[in-house]
Amino acid sequence: MELRQLKTFYILASTLNFTRAAEVQNYVPSTVTMQMKALEEELGVKLVDRLDKKVALTDAGRGFLSYVENILSLLEEAEHAVKQSGEVTGTVVISADETLCTYRLPAVLRSFGLRYPGVRLIFRPLANPNLKHSLREGDADIIFMLDEDKGETGFCGEKMLDEPFYLLVSPEHPLAAQPALAIEDFHGETFLLTEKGCSYRTFFERSLSQKGMGGVNELEFHSAEAIKQCAKIGMGIAILPEMAVAAEVSRGELVPLPWDLTTTTFATQMFWHEDKWISPAIEAFLNLTRDTFLKNSILENEDH
Numbered sequence: 001m002e003l004r005q006l007k008t009f010y011i012l013a014s015t016l017n018f019t020r021a022a023e024v025q026n027y028v029p030s031t032v033t034m035q036m037k038a039l040e041e042e043l044g045v046k047l048v049d050r051l052d053k054k055v056a057l058t059d060a061g062r063g064f065l066s067y068v069e070n071i072l073s074l075l076e077e078a079e080h081a082v083k084q085s086g087e088v089t090g091t092v093v094i095s096a097d098e099t100l101c102t103y104r105l106p107a108v109l110r111s112f113g114l115r116y117p118g119v120r121l122i123f124r125p126l127a128n129p130n131l132k133h134s135l136r137e138g139d140a141d142i143i144f145m146l147d148e149d150k151g152e153t154g155f156c157g158e159k160m161l162d163e164p165f166y167l168l169v170s171p172e173h174p175l176a177a178q179p180a181l182a183i184e185d186f187h188g189e190t191f192l193l194t195e196k197g198c199s200y201r202t203f204f205e206r207s208l209s210q211k212g213m214g215g216v217n218e219l220e221f222h223s224a225e226a227i228k229q230c231a232k233i234g235m236g237i238a239i240l241p242e243m244a245v246a247a248e249v250s251r252g253e254l255v256p257l258p259w260d261l262t263t264t265t266f267a268t269q270m271f272w273h274e275d276k277w278i279s280p281a282i283e284a285f286l287n288l289t290r291d292t293f294l295k296n297s298i299l300e301n302e303d304h
Contacts, residue, residue, distance in 0.1 A: 003075070008025065008027075008039075009047060009061075010065070011024050013068075016056065043064070046058050046060065046061070048061050088119055090119055090280065091120040091122065092285050094141070095139075095143045096123075096143065096145070097125070097131065098224065099194075100144045100145075101123075102244070103224075104144070107292055116285075124139075128145065129197035132152065135155065136154065136273070142272050143272075144268060144271075146163060146241065148264055155273060156272050158270050159268075160267065160268040160270055160289070160293040163242065163267055163268055164261075165200060166239070166257070168254040168255065169234075169257060170254065170255070171252060171254075175189070175257055176255040181258055181259050183208070183213050186208070191219070192219050192230050192238045193218050193219070193221070193227075194222070194224070195222055200241075207263065219235070224244045232253050270286070270289060272286075
């Protein structure tokens with residue numbers, strides 16, 4: 001059921017004439033006929049009787065008209081309220097993985113809530129492998145991913161911030177004091193990793209395999225915070241983005257190992273479906289996110 005069909009029915013009920021109803025809306029009479037036919041088929045009832053050149057509402061049509069009048073009245077009221085206040089309204093559904101939920105998005109969500117109180121913001125944390133599916137299925141309007149810096153078919157996307165990664169151990173770990181490492185140094189070590197399907201875990205395992213190292217001992221976690229805590233007490237070697245460990249590294253609680261992880265560039269990226277209608281609320285969120293990440297990037301560069 002389309003709004004234009006409801007408007008056509010209302011005008012036809014007011015004029016009781018297909019030709020006049022068409023003229024009011026700058027339609028040809030056949031357009032009015034087609035819209036009424038589609039509306040009646042969808043409702044499964046006759047709304048008007050065509051009696052020679054006259055039109056009369058059926059009982060169903062008279063009952064339906066009162067609802068249509070209420071709908072159009074509420075729509076007019078809503079349009080007036082929005083135009084008067086200029087306030088952006090609507091709903092935006094956001095999804096991201098645990099790491100970005102914790103370290104990158106709180107500032108964005110807080111700023112957006114303060115600036116656009118009329119928008120209902122729904123945040124749904126998801127594991128990394130499920131994020132693209134949620135966007136394709138329309139369950140999310142915007143997703144954020146910590147992934148390799150590459151495009152995605154069917155999506156529009158932007159890189160928000162490059163995200164360096166480290167291998168990290170506790171200061172007491174045997175590898176912490178070594179100035180350089182070879183692949184053989186990792187034999188027998190335990191790696192503290194995120195869930196399977198995570199892009200940077202896949203990249204790390206692939207890089208070890210390419211250097212001739214087979215299966216590794218690993219413990220799997222669903223939280224970057226859990227990985228940090230286990231690494232700090234010497235349970236193994238963590239692979240985590242700089243944003244998650246900057247404080248611990250500065251305090252000397254974790255030590256980055258001299259192992260190059262720059263062969264692939266990872267970044268925080270923002271995606272939305274290329275066929276998605278960008279509502280004013282979604283557009284506002286996209287713009288505020290760009291501004292927030294730009295400011296954060298400038299601050300982080302100054303710190304370095």
